[in-house]
Amino acid sequence: MKELSLNILDIAQNSIHADASxxxxxxxxxxxxxKLEIKDDGKGMSEEFLARVTDPFSTTRTTRKVGMGxxxxxxxxxxxxxxxxxxxxxRALYPETHGTEVTAFFYKNHLDFTPLGDVISTVVxxxxxxxxxxxxxxxILPDKxxxxxxxxxxxxxxEEVPLSSPEVLVWIRESLIDQYGSxx
Amino acid sequence: MKSLEELKAIREKMxxxxxxxxxxxxxxxxxxxxxxxIAAGARPxxxxxxxxxxxxxxxxxxxxxxxxxxxxCRFEPIVxxxxxxxxxxxxxxxxxxxxxxxxKHIVGGQPIVEYTIGAAEK
Numbered sequence: 001m002k003e004l005s006l007n008i009l010d011i012a013q014n015s016i017h018a019d020a021s022x023x024x025x026x027x028x029x030x031x032x033x034x035k036l037e038i039k040d041d042g043k044g045m046s047e048e049f050l051a052r053v054t055d056p057f058s059t060t061r062t063t064r065k066v067g068m069g070x071x072x073x074x075x076x077x078x079x080x081x082x083x084x085x086x087x088x089x090x091r092a093l094y095p096e097t098h099g100t101e102v103t104a105f106f107y108k109n110h111l112d113f114t115p116l117g118d119v120i121s122t123v124v125x126x127x128x129x130x131x132x133x134x135x136x137x138x139x140i141l142p143d144k145x146x147x148x149x150x151x152x153x154x155x156x157x158x159e160e161v162p163l164s165s166p167e168v169l170v171w172i173r174e175s176l177i178d179q180y181g182s183x184x
Numbered sequence: 185m186k187s188l189e190e191l192k193a194i195r196e197k198m199x200x201x202x203x204x205x206x207x208x209x210x211x212x213x214x215x216x217x218x219x220x221x222i223a224a225g226a227r228p229x230x231x232x233x234x235x236x237x238x239x240x241x242x243x244x245x246x247x248x249x250x251x252x253x254x255x256x257c258r259f260e261p262i263v264x265x266x267x268x269x270x271x272x273x274x275x276x277x278x279x280x281x282x283x284x285x286x287x288k289h290i291v292g293g294q295p296i297v298e299y300t301i302g303a304a305e306k
Contacts, residue, residue, distance in 0.1 A: 010218075067218075072219070118227075121228065129250040160195075160199060161195050161198045165198060165243060166237045166238030166248075167198070168194060169234050169238070170235070178186050
């Protein structure tokens, strides 16, 4: 992937396929590091599946929804000297607290760090594709925090106007551009 | 911060329109957004379609959707345009081609044959 924001889009799709109703994407940056967390309340994975989920060659047809996405993210993190971790609680065993958390840690000054890229387009694409899912996007930078919570937008828009309406998507894009731009 | 007032205005504007049920649009554009599609450049293609539909006031008439991997990864980004029982499959789409597809096919009604899978396989 040319941008980390493309990996984020790809991994968040796994959460959606796992029937999540809330997907949280949290980026925490310092001058030297970037931590990416993608958390969902989806159906989770069994321990057996979790153990082999980052191995692209053990993926079988029944598991193709995961496929290459996690191995690519793991590679992107590890090639900067960083790491990736996955924690998951299966719905059958944890009826109240099921879900999956993917955390990846990057060293930004490493030569092989993939730039974050157009994260705004990733957020817009996710909302466009899954307007029924709630998203929290939070990007904590050294000097400010950029955030979007679709639940808040849903309250304003009511039930008749889907979040995937092109006008709403344009609003989301402009809101994020404004937040990134202010104070610079 | 962009104001929630603007969002309220969008709500009112949309409520005044006849709300179309899902599936009632005349045309449907579907972009492949699996790992293969995303890696090949599907995200800007999707966003170009969304913006063009908004800018040209085609909301309700044209739907934009996403789909997974359809097993033809080497042709990604793949875009399918559905109209009635007709389907046109475009391959190796980028933002410029997406704009052209909206202009000529979605608005003009003429599919662009040279961008289709049929032309790519020749």
